[in-house]
Amino acid sequence: MHFFHRVAGLFIAALCLCACQSGTLDIGQAIINPQEFSIQSLDTISVRVSTVLAPDSFVTSPILLNASTDTYQDTSMLVGRWTDSRTGTLITRGYTNVDYAGNPFISTTNITVDSLVLELGYAYAYGDTTTAFGIEVHQLQNPLSRSRAYYNTSSAAYDSKPLFSRTVIPAPGVPPRVPRQIRFRMSSAMAQSFYAALADGTIIDNITMDDFWKGFAFVTPTSGNTLIGFSTRGFSGLRLYYHTTDIGTDITVNAASIRFPFRGTNFTQFINDRTGTPLAALQSKTDAVSSSLTNRTSFIAMGLRTRIDFPYISQFEIPAGYAGLNSAQLVMQPVRQTLRDNLTPPNLAIFLGNAQNELLSPVPFGASGALPQSGYNAAGYAYDATQPDLIDNYTFDVTQYASNLILGRVPNRPLILTTLGTDLRTMAQRVTVGDQQQPISDRIQLRLFLTSGL
Structure with missing residues (x-):
């Protein structure tokens, strides 16, 4: 012994x-x-x-943790792309509805619309934040359901032609600074149409808001390794700028704005493509790819x-x-x-x-x-x-x-x-x-x- x-x-x-x-x-x-x-x-x-392999599905729509404090597990959408010769390509897309917000438009007649802006507030950025990042905004073909959970494997059809596209250098800022935003100014005709629907009672709640906007998809055409999280809790939405005038003089009395947020229903889709990589052999949960086949490394990732x-x-x-x-x-x-x-x-x-x-x-x-x-x-x-x-x-x-x-x-x-x-x-x-x-x-x-x- x-x-x-x-x-x-x-x-x-x-x-x-x-x-x-x-x-x-x-x-x-x-x-x-x-x-x-x-x-x-x-x-x-x-x-x-x-x-x-990790489990291939999990909830990416907001999960309410505490109703009294309005606390959610996650309040962001993730948009980007990541390509690695050993692990393949990951693409993430964000989808959202537009939420109704209380407004004075039905009862007020002396209002002039100034502009309508789609705001995306940064939450965080991951990867290369020093190079240009392209983002496109597409309109959904049908609104998201407000009564179901969405997963990373979920998807939603959207129009192929984007409403807007911009190229930016990611700038998420540092807390507690108010998050920076990417802003898309909509056409005057679109702003007037939205205001008119609010003023005549066509839009009075989330259901009628979904009928009008249907929602948006956020995608990137950029091939670089960058993932950006956009906040949906108070920093993203449609903001309608307007001013009230003194009846009879047209003198501006007050300039104001209202944000119609993206906080209620949104989710992120993850698309993994490992074609042509050693990890393409991962087809079931029992599979394992030795580090000897991936340059003496293994991975913890999405x-x-x-x-x-x-x-x-x-x-x-x-x-x-x-x-x-x-x-x-x-x-x-x-x-x-x-x-x-x-x-x-x-x-x-x-x-x-x-x-x-x-x-x-x-x-x-x-x-x-x-x-x-x-x-x-x-x-x-x-x-x-x-x-x-x-x-x-x-x-x-x-x-x-x-x-x-x-x-x-x-x-x-x-x-x-x-x-x-x-x-x-x-x-x-x-x-x-x-x-x-x-x-x-x-x-x-x-x-x-x-x-x-x-």
Whole structure:
């Protein structure tokens, strides 16, 4: 029997409860002086990395979380395109209805219409925000249903000829600054027609508003890697500018405007095309594409997750002269060139998976296996600001799980890395995971910290 097993009765409980790297042992001090021990790291455990499919549908229309506070899970539409030779092309399109807003037009006769402007308020931008971004506005052929949920796989027919098109340099601004906007001025005839329908009672609610406008689709013809989120909560809509005049003199008494928002019914469509890439082989949830086929990398992105396997960990034996496992960390260093490379990566969570690459449960956290209050074994992106080169990582504490694998106490299941969050902004973000064949600054490692005698 190996040394590790001979001393297991004395040390395993203490070692598995100790997750720090200091090597301090609180149990067994009456037998062995802790000053005679130190912590040594070992990172030679084989790690296999592959890309698998994430569930292909999720709700992208606003989900009401709290009616009393008017809080929604997501309040944005995502418009853009992303092309990668390894993962294919992602296209996102936004669709929306126009909401009715209270107005004085039926009861007021001394109103003059000035203009009608379609406003798109930036929420965020992802990718290349330094080059031109084209956006087209199309009219829907039929209004969206206000009583159903829409998914990333949903679509809505729209006229092929755009109402408007513009080319801009994305400028989302920095909170708490009021978001900047892309503005499309409509024709005077369209402004007058809209005002007339409001003034004569043709438009009096959302139903009649849908009959008049039907809604809009927002698409981009741009081929660059840029995704823009547009806010639908108070910063986007149709704004009608007008002024009231003094009857008899035509002197302007008051200039005002009313926004008819896009907040009620909207959604984002995601279109993934992996044709001609290694990931085209991902046809079902049981499929996995090895990192060896994708330039020693795997991916966490819209529709994609990273699978991690430890094929030989059950054969691992604590080397002679080591008392046991002190802690274990799964360290993932993303393939990233600069801090502005696709902006800050999202938080990630790690789950136990099965043969169908489904998420079963979070990987136990730390030595105790007690998950944080969030319920996930999660990690945020971190980098060392003191280093001249980009030294960055995600670090997951998997001490209890690794210990149980080594001892054969739990099945050797695949682990699944995925984004933590279901909002569109998180879905738009991408992480490229390097395997063990990548340079040392971009690879994944299972680091075991072993207690050794001096």
